[in-house]
Amino acid sequence: MSKSKRAVVRPLFYFTTNHSILDAHNVTLIRPLITLHFTPGKYAAHVTADYIDMNIIEVRNVTKEYSNHIALDDVSINIPKGCIFGLLGPNGAGKTSLIRIINQITGPDKGEILFDGQHLNQSHISRIGYLPEERGLYKKMKVGEQLLYLAQLKGLSQKQAMEKLKSWFIKFDIKTWWDKSVSDLSKGMQQKVQFVSTVLHEPDLIILDEPFSGFDPINANLIRDEILELKQKGSTIIFSTHRMETVEELCDNIALIHKAKKVLDGPKKLIKEQFKTHTYFVEYKGDLSGLEDIYTLTPEKELENGYRRTNIHLGETASPNDLLRDLLPRAEIRSFGENIPSMSDIFMRSVNEVPEA
Amino acid sequence: MRNIFLVIRREYLVRVKKKSFLIMTLLGPLLFVAFYGIVIWVAIGSVDTKTVQVLDESGLFKNEFKDNETLKFAYLDSSIDSAKAKFKGSEANALVYIPKNVIKEPKSVRIYAAKNVSMDLKSEIEKVIEKEIEDIKLEEAGITHKILEDSRVNVSSETISLSDEGEKTSSSGAATVIGGICAFLIYMSVFIYGTQVMRGITEEKTSRIVEVIISSVKPFQLMLGKIIGVALVGLTQFVLWILLTTALTSATSAVLSNKMSKESPEMAQEMEKVQKGMPGPSGMPGGNVENPVAEVLGAINSLNIPLILGCFLFYYLGGYLLYSALFGAVGAAVDNDADTQQFMLPITLPIIFSFVFAQFVLRDPDGTLAFWTSIIPFTSPIIMMVRIPFGVPAWEIALSMVLLVLGFMGTTWLAARIYRVGILMYGKKVSYKELAKWIFYK
Numbered sequence: 004m005s006k007s008k009r010a011v012v013r014p015l016f017y018f019t020t021n022h023s024i025l026d027a028h029n030v031t032l033i034r035p036l037i038t039l040h041f042t043p044g045k046y047a048a049h050v051t052a053d054y055i056d057m058n059i060i061e062v063r064n065v066t067k068e069y070s071n072h073i074a075l076d077d078v079s080i081n082i083p084k085g086c087i088f089g090l091l092g093p094n095g096a097g098k099t100s101l102i103r104i105i106n107q108i109t110g111p112d113k114g115e116i117l118f119d120g121q122h123l124n125q126s127h128i129s130r131i132g133y134l135p136e137e138r139g140l141y142k143k144m145k146v147g148e149q150l151l152y153l154a155q156l157k158g159l160s161q162k163q164a165m166e167k168l169k170s171w172f173i174k175f176d177i178k179t180w181w182d183k184s185v186s187d188l189s190k191g192m193q194q195k196v197q198f199v200s201t202v203l204h205e206p207d208l209i210i211l212d213e214p215f216s217g218f219d220p221i222n223a224n225l226i227r228d229e230i231l232e233l234k235q236k237g238s239t240i241i242f243s244t245h246r247m248e249t250v251e252e253l254c255d256n257i258a259l260i261h262k263a264k265k266v267l268d269g270p271k272k273l274i275k276e277q278f279k280t281h282t283y284f285v286e287y288k289g290d291l292s293g294l295e296d297i298y299t300l301t302p303e304k305e306l307e308n309g310y311r312r313t314n315i316h317l318g319e320t321a322s323p324n325d326l327l328r329d330l331l332p333r334a335e336i337r338s339f340g341e342n343i344p345s346m347s348d349i350f351m352r353s354v355n356e357v358p359e360a
Numbered sequence: 361m362r363n364i365f366l367v368i369r370r371e372y373l374v375r376v377k378k379k380s381f382l383i384m385t386l387l388g389p390l391l392f393v394a395f396y397g398i399v400i401w402v403a404i405g406s407v408d409t410k411t412v413q414v415l416d417e418s419g420l421f422k423n424e425f426k427d428n429e430t431l432k433f434a435y436l437d438s439s440i441d442s443a444k445a446k447f448k449g450s451e452a453n454a455l456v457y458i459p460k461n462v463i464k465e466p467k468s469v470r471i472y473a474a475k476n477v478s479m480d481l482k483s484e485i486e487k488v489i490e491k492e493i494e495d496i497k498l499e500e501a502g503i504t505h506k507i508l509e510d511s512r513v514n515v516s517s518e519t520i521s522l523s524d525e526g527e528k529t530s531s532s533g534a535a536t537v538i539g540g541i542c543a544f545l546i547y548m549s550v551f552i553y554g555t556q557v558m559r560g561i562t563e564e565k566t567s568r569i570v571e572v573i574i575s576s577v578k579p580f581q582l583m584l585g586k587i588i589g590v591a592l593v594g595l596t597q598f599v600l601w602i603l604l605t606t607a608l609t610s611a612t613s614a615v616l617s618n619k620m621s622k623e624s625p626e627m628a629q630e631m632e633k634v635q636k637g638m639p640g641p642s643g644m645p646g647g648n649v650e651n652p653v654a655e656v657l658g659a660i661n662s663l664n665i666p667l668i669l670g671c672f673l674f675y676y677l678g679g680y681l682l683y684s685a686l687f688g689a690v691g692a693a694v695d696n697d698a699d700t701q702q703f704m705l706p707i708t709l710p711i712i713f714s715f716v717f718a719q720f721v722l723r724d725p726d727g728t729l730a731f732w733t734s735i736i737p738f739t740s741p742i743i744m745m746v747r748i749p750f751g752v753p754a755w756e757i758a759l760s761m762v763l764l765v766l767g768f769m770g771t772t773w774l775a776a777r778i779y780r781v782g783i784l785m786y787g788k789k790v791s792y793k794e795l796a797k798w799i800f801y802k
Contacts (some may be wrong), residue, residue, distance in 0.1 A: 070801070135570075141564075153573075156576035218523065
């Protein structure tokens, strides 16, 4: 979204640069687009700064309180455009509360939400698609009628909805379902219908709360491919899930909420970087005695054919090359690498670090 | 606004397309017409002539028993014993024995019959005998036959309501019937459609679609859309009922009067008069056939039908809106139909009370109870409809209507507060205390 007023005179040539401004966690806050306009007859260059909102959602200091507990405590999260964003946290952490606030089902007690740079309002409803964890369909309504109804509630006209539905029915090969009652469909089939209803109006932001629960592996794959395709087309996807393998596979950015507070957020790669323990694994044949004076070694594991596996923690000063140099005279190395923390490890560590309230 | 319209349309179409709606819509008028037909049939149709033998030893009752449609009298001249013996072989239904000294011992009259005689026959015979003995005794006391004739008047009162529009013939009988029917219909529809709203909301909650919907529609819009949609279903049903019933009753009347003109031309005339809205025969001098059905039907035409119909629609809608909001709140507060019971009582009590009060108000439509219960919004939809056919001052109707509108705005507000919290509460049994808390949530 461009907010600047450009010079009326068409520049002869111009030079642009963009450098993102990052916050402490390396999350893009804004990306100013600085354009230098060189216009004939004028000596000075016009300099305009175009601020591109990189975030589809900005959650700013949001607090939500219920009568007996705090669901969100001063939470700020930015969700960059075009990414798959994992919203993680244990049960009852506040994920659903945050999602409901973004969907304008409830409002925050304090703080504000920006959608694509604007204050969240009713006009944004049609730009969001939401698949809640507690989801269902009208049991006695026919599939076609139901999808038409849900699409029209999202602002599509009957005709638009019809056209889009047709292509989805062909794509998922479910043409025969149109006149079926929802109660005649299996649970997996209902999930497909729900997914179609979530994305039919081509929303800019798709919020999926535990999307894969209840899907068999074939359908889960189908949905996963659809999600990736939607991302290709420019939609932003928020995943709320406990399934770390999904996060590992799909998410670009994550935020972790625990006990109503955000404990972690940022691009997945950077977070993994942050959680690195400077530990390397080595699979070898030989004797490593003497190394324990320099490094911290964790108990060995016997592998097949006389190989062993050991994790070695480097101190603050040592580099992996130093370690290799020390290893080479002592053993035959089959495999060597850095231990990258899995999302599951990160999740467990973050959650356990937070002191009990 | 577009969304609320979409919700209304869905709620309406889903219900109107149901088979049960079609069945109820057709069955209602059929039942009514069947009832109407039976009433007319019973009133005019069961003309089954009975023969009564009279053995009059006193000689006072010669030609006093007059034949009519249902009874034919035959005078006997034999002794009682032979009459009794012959009676068994004859086709007569009863044998009346009047002894000589009947004036001194009126209780000595005997009615013999193969089976028990009907109360009607017994009272008919007793009436004739009583009257004759009375006449004889009066004459003995010096009152001439002429004075007696003059003193006999036939009273059939006409109630005249005094209103600004002048005097108008009314019928308290008809008003009672119409008031009762309206009250009953409102009572039923508040229950039927109110619970439909409640069920619809619980269904959305248990099928877990509600969160999907309220990510597009505001909870208040969803609730209001459902309430209005169901109200329209009710209106559709009433309009269809009225149209179908009118069509069917006219057809039934036509068939019946056609049939009667063959069997009994006199009755056919009565029916025609009734249909044309003329006053019944009892109101006319010289009217020789008593026909209470004709009287009621005739009197109904004397009521202010447009006012009653208009008020009926208003109070149906008002009462429905007031209560369906509360039913809706209950539907949102619970997880399944079985749990609704604990919250239903406080809602159903005022409805049931109004229906009970209605019986008293019918007897005294202008009393203090009638006034207050027809003003208070929770009872007014039923009670005011009971009173309106009897005539109610305009300011009372206006006050009651305004309060009813305020009343349903109040309950809708209250329900909306409970609704928006309740629909997202799964698997939790709520108490009244919690409901109260929800109302005051920000």
